Amino acid sequence: MTSPILVEHDGPVLRITWNRPERLNAFTTEMLDLTAETVESAGKDSGIRVVVLTGAGRAFSAGADLGGELPGTGTIDAANRLTLALRQVPQPVLAAVNGPAVGVGCSLALAADIIVARESAYFLLAFARVGLMPDGGATALVPAAVGRARAARMAMLADRVPAPRAEEWGLITRAVPDDAFDAEAARLTSELAQGPTAAFAQTKRALNAAVLGHLENALAIEREGQAQLFTTADFAEGVAAFRDKRHPDFSGK
Template sequence: MSTPTVEGLRSELADGILRLTIDRPKRMNAVDLPTMRALGAALDEAGADPRVRTVVLTGEGSAFCTGADIAAAATNPADPSEVMDAANAVIRSIATVPVPVIAAVNGPAAGVGVSMAVAADLTYATESAYFLLSFVNMGLMPDGGASLLVPAAVGRARAAEMALLGERVSAADADRFGLVARTLPDAEFAAHVDAVAARTATTPRRAVALTKRALAAATLGRLDDALAREKSGQTELLASADFAEAAMAMLEKRPPRFS
């Protein structure tokens, strides 16, 4: 069973596996507000659908998700509070949907794309992928739960380096740091994700749901607190002169000049 692309999201359900593909390859799968809302709704529907036993989240083409679409936001500005609510809803859904969520990181993951990847239960990356918390370069702070999710995965020191320096982390380093479950050669990546999805789609749904809940309680118990802090801070920063300058600089392809 499949459904057509809706607001940049492609959905396909077969053999208990729901594949959600962010389908904005011309923007390297950067997400706008409608796409984020569609993704949150699809995850919520997956949790309520007994046919769904596993979710695979990936991106179309050569990128996983490169964060928020700044160009789209500049053209069609939205209330920062609404943007944050939509992003937070996606992260909560990934963490709480009662089936395994596999993040198939087929290319660059940046900004909220990192948050989505790390929020997943099983995260696999191609060797050509990289991870980038680029918020500070835009006059922003990590969101999508990244301020909790990333330290929970790699520790405070590595997380601080990622968040404060805004530099790329290669897939090899992500594997070494514990940011992902495994990094695979590009040629082997799809087959591995398919094999894991097929395996998790045959496990008992209730046992998986309770296991996932227990793991989340042990490691992500303060996720809602982190999301609330990020919403407060990011809402302020999205209205700042520094972010306006960074967005304009990106569109004009020049270095930003922060005040």
């Protein structure tokens, strides 16, 4: 059986590749937990100086997998565990966004320290389309980067944000032409791996305190809200519409 994540050690670089390209790297609970466990272990390994996240195939991640077993609070817990791991490991985390970053896939991309994306990639908080609220820390991560109005636009209107606009807004670090993406991701990885590791760790700690001190509270609120929304008729309708490839007819219940 093919592993849902690929883990490569290249000297001081730990590269994690989500490996369900046939499902656009949509997440299962197991996949999120495996990734979190890998990141947490990396945080204890002084030989690792940078962690890289990317996706196999043409997507970074399509978010939670709505085509199989529906996500529940266990999925939320696994996503929250991974978001906290990405923020708490001392090493810088680079998200190499090779394609669409949707739903919790968007949340996890934004939990990285440095985010480089193909110009053809986009960022989308698609939760409202299936009757849910953002999770994975998006309610803290997005407004910290782009402000409340743009965060509400992404969360409530499910506006797709192309990578060049995401860079302009300050949502990501850099959008690069598709044909230059691999080289730029490699350059940034090398720069981080050769940089002042201890200084990066203290910088990350200070930035967490300055702009993400409320992240754990946001994760708890998201979990509580999402648990309630999982029981609604709108969520059932949203999933049915997603599977039928039609527009949902929400009742507000």
